Amino acid sequence: MARLRGAALPLLVLALLAAAPFLGFGAGHALTLLARGMILGIAALGLWLLVGGAGLVSLGHAAMLGIGAYAVVVLDAAGISEAAVVLPAAMGAAALFALLTGAIAIGTSGVHFIMITLAFAQMAFFTTGSLSAYGGDDGYTLYGRTTVLGARWPEDRLAFHYLCLGLLAAVLALCQVLLASRFGRVLRAAKENAERVQAVGFNPYPYRLVAYTIAGGIAGLAGLLLANATEFVAPSFLAWQRSGDLLFMVILGGLGAPHGAILGALAIVLLEEWLAGFTEHWRLIFGPLLVLAVLFLRGGLAGLPGQLRGLLRRG
Amino acid sequence: MTIQLLLVQALNGLQLGVLLFLVAAGLTLVFGVMDFINLAHGVQYMLGAYLGASLAALTGSFWWALLLALPAALAIGLLLEWLVFRHLYDRDHLSQVLATFGVILFLNQAVKAVWGTAPLQMPVPDLLSGGISLMPGLQYPVYRLAILVAGLAIALLLWLLVERTRAGALVRAGASNRPMLAALGIDTGRLFMLVFGFGAMLAGFAGVMAAPILSVEPGMGDTVLILAFVVIVIGGIGSVRGAFLAALLVGLIETLGRSLMPDLMRIFLAPAPARQAGAALASMLVYVAMAAILAFRPRGLFPARGG
Amino acid sequence: MAEPILRLERLRKRFGGLTVTDDVSLAVAPRGLHAVIGPNGAGKTTLIHQISGSLRPDAGRILFEGRDVTALPVHRRARLGLARSFQITSVLPGFSALENVALAVQARSGSSFRFCRPAAGERRLNAPAIAALEQAGLGARTHAPAGALSHGEKRQLELAIALALEPRLLLLDEPLAGTGPEEAERLIGILGALKQDHAILLVEHDMQAVFALADVISVLVYGRVIATDTPAAVRASAEVRAAYLGEDAA
Numbered sequence: 037m038a039r040l041r042g043a044a045l046p047l048l049v050l051a052l053l054a055a056a057p058f059l060g061f062g063a064g065h066a067l068t069l070l071a072r073g074m075i076l077g078i079a080a081l082g083l084w085l086l087v088g089g090a091g092l093v094s095l096g097h098a099a100m101l102g103i104g105a106y107a108v109v110v111l112d113a114a115g116i117s118e119a120a121v122v123l124p125a126a127m128g129a130a131a132l133f134a135l136l137t138g139a140i141a142i143g144t145s146g147v148h149f150i151m152i153t154l155a156f157a158q159m160a161f162f163t164t165g166s167l168s169a170y171g172g173d174d175g176y177t178l179y180g181r182t183t184v185l186g187a188r189w190p191e192d193r194l195a196f197h198y199l200c201l202g203l204l205a206a207v208l209a210l211c212q213v214l215l216a217s218r219f220g221r222v223l224r225a226a227k228e229n230a231e232r233v234q235a236v237g238f239n240p241y242p243y244r245l246v247a248y249t250i251a252g253g254i255a256g257l258a259g260l261l262l263a264n265a266t267e268f269v270a271p272s273f274l275a276w277q278r279s280g281d282l283l284f285m286v287i288l289g290g291l292g293a294p295h296g297a298i299l300g301a302l303a304i305v306l307l308e309e310w311l312a313g314f315t316e317h318w319r320l321i322f323g324p325l326l327v328l329a330v331l332f333l334r335g336g337l338a339g340l341p342g343q344l345r346g347l348l349r350r351g
Numbered sequence: 352m353t354i355q356l357l358l359v360q361a362l363n364g365l366q367l368g369v370l371l372f373l374v375a376a377g378l379t380l381v382f383g384v385m386d387f388i389n390l391a392h393g394v395q396y397m398l399g400a401y402l403g404a405s406l407a408a409l410t411g412s413f414w415w416a417l418l419l420a421l422p423a424a425l426a427i428g429l430l431l432e433w434l435v436f437r438h439l440y441d442r443d444h445l446s447q448v449l450a451t452f453g454v455i456l457f458l459n460q461a462v463k464a465v466w467g468t469a470p471l472q473m474p475v476p477d478l479l480s481g482g483i484s485l486m487p488g489l490q491y492p493v494y495r496l497a498i499l500v501a502g503l504a505i506a507l508l509l510w511l512l513v514e515r516t517r518a519g520a521l522v523r524a525g526a527s528n529r530p531m532l533a534a535l536g537i538d539t540g541r542l543f544m545l546v547f548g549f550g551a552m553l554a555g556f557a558g559v560m561a562a563p564i565l566s567v568e569p570g571m572g573d574t575v576l577i578l579a580f581v582v583i584v585i586g587g588i589g590s591v592r593g594a595f596l597a598a599l600l601v602g603l604i605e606t607l608g609r610s611l612m613p614d615l616m617r618i619f620l621a622p623a624p625a626r627q628a629g630a631a632l633a634s635m636l637v638y639v640a641m642a643a644i645l646a647f648r649p650r651g652l653f654p655a656r657g658g
Numbered sequence: 659m660a661e662p663i664l665r666l667e668r669l670r671k672r673f674g675g676l677t678v679t680d681d682v683s684l685a686v687a688p689r690g691l692h693a694v695i696g697p698n699g700a701g702k703t704t705l706i707h708q709i710s711g712s713l714r715p716d717a718g719r720i721l722f723e724g725r726d727v728t729a730l731p732v733h734r735r736a737r738l739g740l741a742r743s744f745q746i747t748s749v750l751p752g753f754s755a756l757e758n759v760a761l762a763v764q765a766r767s768g769s770s771f772r773f774c775r776p777a778a779g780e781r782r783l784n785a786p787a788i789a790a791l792e793q794a795g796l797g798a799r800t801h802a803p804a805g806a807l808s809h810g811e812k813r814q815l816e817l818a819i820a821l822a823l824e825p826r827l828l829l830l831d832e833p834l835a836g837t838g839p840e841e842a843e844r845l846i847g848i849l850g851a852l853k854q855d856h857a858i859l860l861v862e863h864d865m866q867a868v869f870a871l872a873d874v875i876s877v878l879v880y881g882r883v884i885a886t887d888t889p890a891a892v893r894a895s896a897e898v899r900a901a902y903l904g905e906d907a908a
Contacts (some may be wrong), residue, residue: 065581217367218772228750232748235710236761319463322457330450
């Protein structure tokens with residue numbers, strides 16, 4: 037019963053996303069916006085696995101996303117756009133970066149980890165900015181979108197919408213399966229009490245490193261999709277503000293369950309769009325909203341139904 | 352590369368180092384004493400620069416601008432502490448990162464709304480304009496030397512404050528053993544405010560000093576913030592001495608790397624790719640140094656906390 | 659006496675100018691309960707930390723089943739069969755009692771780099787975990803979140819976790835600390851049953867419990883072992899009375 041209720045919210049969200057094109061979100065602009073929300077949702081899910089699952093607060097997750105996007109760029113410049121090549125390249129490159137930087141970062145903890153992931157992300161950011169063959173600071177416009185076995189159906193907006201949705205659902209399922217597995221149990225236990233986990237005979241390090249690498253691969257997938265959605269890639273993909281945005285999505289959604297990350301991503305993408313409709317200085321509103329969300333919305337959006345239920349019961 | 356040029360670059364590196372120290376000192380103290388990670392510390396530096404530039408335009412005097420910008424920076428710091436930060440001291444690092452990130456978004460945008468996106472200029476004061484001949488064939492701007500001297504003087508002052516005064520003793524006690532402060536019956540709220548305001552003022556001072564040699568623009572605080580993070584991670588969080596040495600180290604690596612790397616790369620590569628690879632490597636250099644140091648000393652060079 | 663399961667050879671640990679462990683040599687038999695007592699500040703917890711591996715001694719060796727483990731990290735020693743409980747309760751508050759113990763079973767039952775199958779449904783993990791919970795007297799609280807257990811129950815949960823590791827040696831750091839008289843009595847009963855087929859090294863302040871349970875007692879004063887003997891002999895020793903029991907009585 038509890039399990040069913042736990043699955044209801046994520047299924048509802050996925051169903052709404054599936055129905056969205058027929059509920060007035062079918063226009064080009066709306067679909068673009070939703071695709072962006074789902075893609076960032078995929079990246080946020082990977083980050084959720086780290087923050088909510090393993091207790092690793094990374095402030096450099098955008099670097100993995102950007103590396104996935106730049107893998108698309110490099111292959112595009114070489115004339116390769118086949119997903120069978122681009123997909124493993126994007127995910128592999130991002131996962132490799134995560135593995136190498138994670139090997140050092142995970143040796144540290146707490147605030148050191150936050151700063152080191154930030155520093156490594158800056159390193160990747162500056163590197164992409166100096167790649168003059170791929171546009172340097174100005175970015176790179178793709179010749180064409182990624183094709184699937186030679187077919188160009190992902191260029192269709194609606195097809196792309198459902199592609200993103202399918203991948204989002206798959207990544208969500210992956211996160212849930214991972215968390216429930218033996219591996220996920222060690223990860224969650226080490227988040228709660230690392231001393232206890234060591235005392236029963238586990239070294240948390242390799243588990244955390246594998247989780248970090250998996251999250252990197254997921255971000256690489258999101259990077260590939262984002263490059264396709266915008267047909268343009270720039271160092272700003274890796275900017276630390278984007279890492280902050282991703283972290284905000286995860287927290288706003290709530291750390292209680294992975295689908296919170298999806299809610300957070302959609303909420304923020306839509307909120308940005310909505311605020312930007314009022315004023316070009318929308319961040320003047322967005323910034324304080326973020327502060328207020330941190331101060332008052334402790335369980336995140338995913339925890340909101342529970343909070344409301346509690347309020348109603350008390351009232 | 353001539354020896355004169357190398358010396359100039361080394362001096363530039365030290366000068367960047369002292370500016371970084373002024374920002375990092377506040378950051379490391381705030382973290383050491385309150386266990387509070389403040390991303391918005393960089394915008395204090397930016398606000399210092401903006402206040403300095405606009406007050407200089409208003410009063411026509413660099414010195415008046417400096418004199419007025421400092422209390423203004425202090426006031427803004429205290430206001431932020433009162434409005435936002437003090438509600439975050441007992442929250443986890445994640446909440447602190449996010450809330451202070453929200454403050455950055457707001458202030459960066461506020462600066463754009465008030466001053467526009469075009470960079471501001473702040474003139475060098477007459478007293479400190481021009482160059483000075485340090486050795487035959489080596490002219491160096493007086494103002495840059497002044498930054499170096501002022502930064503070193505403040506570092507000395509800070510060291511005296513932390514090592515020789517009662518408030519400093521509390522700060523050191525807080526950095527090495529936080530529960531002790533509460534056990535001693537110290538009013539931690541007041542101590543926190545003091546440290547916070549002081550840190551904000553130092554960052555603001557760094558901003559004013561940097562304004563005449565840099566372009567004052569939105570987002571200028573972000574770059575400095577991240578370098579300051581690298582500094583305190585290398586130096587050991589909570590340690591002022593560590594922050595000082597690491598700041599000079601990072602300043603030197605950053606500056607010398609940018610001028611030397613392209614030349615070094617030419618040993619292996621043709622000129623054009625050498626320039627490109629050199630530039631890429633130079634911008635990565637401080638992060639590589641940080642990774643290398645942390646791989647061997649995960650708690651930095653001078654960890655403040657025992658145990 | 660049979661070959662000892664744990665042997666400490668001239669263990670030494672200094673903090674600054676203070677010698678907290680001063681040439682401690684000790685042999686723990688493979689069966690029965692060996693208690694370490696001593697006044698506050700005698701260095702008992704420091705000793706436990708060195709045996710479990712969370713502190714490195716400055717000098718001396720720790721031999722576990724004849725093997726030198728002095729340089730091994732905590733998790734490697736745990737894998738060899740050295741299970742510990744903590745002076746300050748250390749459980750996973752967000753996990754159920756069962757999952758707390760199942761994690762321990764998982765540590766000795768196959769690889770944990772398994773990513774697909776839900777661990778909560780694995781009989782291979784749950785059956786031994788339930789058995790350990792029952793052995794520790796917690797059979798009725800299997801599905802309660804560990805954070806919601808009473809203090810005494812958390813103590814029992816720590817025991818169950820330690821038991822689930824099928825340890826060669828149980829290292830118990832003040833398991834009775836902070837428990838009420840009834841809870842203490844229950845725990846003493848459980849420990850009395852456990853010592854029949856386990857080696858236990860117990861650090862404890864509760865003298866009644868120690869003298870009721872121990873087969874051998876070592877007395878630690880200012881980092882030194884001043885006596886290791888049977889409870890009766892320790893009780894009779896003038897030196898021990900002067901150094902320790904005398905204080906206690908005063």
